[in-house]
Amino acid sequence: MQAVPHESKFLLVDDDERLRERTARALRDRGFEVVTADGPDEAMAALRQDPTHAVVDLRMPKGSGLPLVRDLIRRRPELRVVILTGYGSIATTVDAIRLGAVNYLTKPADADMILAAFARGDNVPLAEAPDYQAPSLARTEWEHINRVLDDCGGNISEASRRLGMHRRTLQRKLATFPPRR
Amino acid sequence: MQAVPHESKFLLVDDDERLRERTARALRDRGFEVVTADGPDEAMAALRQDPTHAVVDLRMPKGSGLPLVRDLIRRRPELRVVILTGYGSIATTVDAIRLGAVNYLTKPADADMILAAFARGDNVPLAEAPDYQAPSLARTEWEHINRVLDDCGGNISEASRRLGMHRRTLQRKLATFPPRR
DNA sequence: ACCCTCCTGCGGCAAGATGTCGCACCGCGA
DNA sequence: TCGCGGTGCGACATCTTGCCGCAGGAGGGT
Numbered sequence: 001m002q003a004v005p006h007e008s009k010f011l012l013v014d015d016d017e018r019l020r021e022r023t024a025r026a027l028r029d030r031g032f033e034v035v036t037a038d039g040p041d042e043a044m045a046a047l048r049q050d051p052t053h054a055v056v057d058l059r060m061p062k063g064s065g066l067p068l069v070r071d072l073i074r075r076r077p078e079l080r081v082v083i084l085t086g087y088g089s090i091a092t093t094v095d096a097i098r099l100g101a102v103n104y105l106t107k108p109a110d111a112d113m114i115l116a117a118f119a120r121g122d123n124v125p126l127a128e129a130p131d132y133q134a135p136s137l138a139r140t141e142w143e144h145i146n147r148v149l150d151d152c153g154g155n156i157s158e159a160s161r162r163l164g165m166h167r168r169t170l171q172r173k174l175a176t177f178p179p180r181r
Numbered sequence: 182m183q184a185v186p187h188e189s190k191f192l193l194v195d196d197d198e199r200l201r202e203r204t205a206r207a208l209r210d211r212g213f214e215v216v217t218a219d220g221p222d223e224a225m226a227a228l229r230q231d232p233t234h235a236v237v238d239l240r241m242p243k244g245s246g247l248p249l250v251r252d253l254i255r256r257r258p259e260l261r262v263v264i265l266t267g268y269g270s271i272a273t274t275v276d277a278i279r280l281g282a283v284n285y286l287t288k289p290a291d292a293d294m295i296l297a298a299f300a301r302g303d304n305v306p307l308a309e310a311p312d313y314q315a316p317s318l319a320r321t322e323w324e325h326i327n328r329v330l331d332d333c334g335g336n337i338s339e340a341s342r343r344l345g346m347h348r349r350t351l352q353r354k355l356a357t358f359p360p361r362r
Numbered sequence: 363a364c365c366c367t368c369c370t371g372c373g374g375c376a377a378g379a380t381g382t383c384g385c386a387c388c389g390c391g392a
Numbered sequence: 393t394c395g396c397g398g399t400g401c402g403a404c405a406t407c408t409t410g411c412c413g414c415a416g417g418a419g420g421g422t
Contacts, residue, residue, distance in 0.1 A: 090274060094285060097278040104275060136345030140325050141318060157369055164317030166410050171371070173408095338398055347381050352400070354379095 004118050009033040011051035013043040013068065026111035040068040047076055053118055057084040058092055066095055073100040082117045084109060107150050142177060185299050190214040192232035194224040207292035221249040228257055234299055238265040239273055247276055254281040263298045265290060288331050323358060
């Protein structure tokens, strides 16, 4: 697995400005150039700055990011795209890969995860020994909670509603295992 | 989403004979031709019977099904392949899609799910409204349990160990929500 | 300022779920 | 036949959860 070339230029597409800028900064700190866009139109326009890699959030206010992925790749076939997907929504991930994305990322993704996704996306590891380890129930629960919580922008009440659990319970769970970040 | 043509011929690749034959029968009952294989070698050999669609289990005793997917598609580019993946192991699913598989299925998959996967795999639904519904915790827990349990061949003790929960607890959960099948 | 709504954190209690024993039984291979 | 591991189930202590309630804060509308 080779690393991402240092002269790469990233295009970040996400509607959440805070998250986007934070990630952008993290990538810049690592010496990469970064351009950002908060929606499909801006993203297409940003192609003029010739990014080499793109990170696209699949779930944006103005519809799915899927058409954007298609358009980006159509316009710039050499552009390497990874998608940011909310929950482990495999279905749309699969769609995105079919459209030419090289990899996917689940939502709370930091700069290192992004770089790893690109590095890994460039070559399909055929030899990979899938010594499938069944994740423990506690672990999947934990990840799902984190994902939904992140998806609700940290809103505990909202997250508890979506998760179908009592707010007090979520609070207690979060107190037990402190959420990352 | 168009249906799978009636003159399709399926190739089922799975090391579990019972499951394989059961699925084969289900597909034959729906009027399709079916050939089966219990491993990569048999699968490649079965290409001589000119299947149009293939279902490949990614997790087989002799290593990953990934190389097989690649070889199948390389030899028969027009062959439509969907993969059978254990848990929501997105990573290998993504690899398989990159290799040219048209869709994926999670493990306890019946004939109808297989047909649906093929039907859906033929066209990427760009318009799909991703009205992401966060699945409830209970639901994801339920699905994960089912997957692992299936993966352990129905062995409750083994599944409880992998899930990190007490056997008695798993028993009780299974008694409450009866597992499908 | 006022009201209203929503979110947050937390205490407490009853009800429910879980961990941990133990026991009887069964199938299988040495 | 023995040992091993799986299964189903009962009982009980203990942890977890649901469901109250309350106080405080942030934001919007009047």
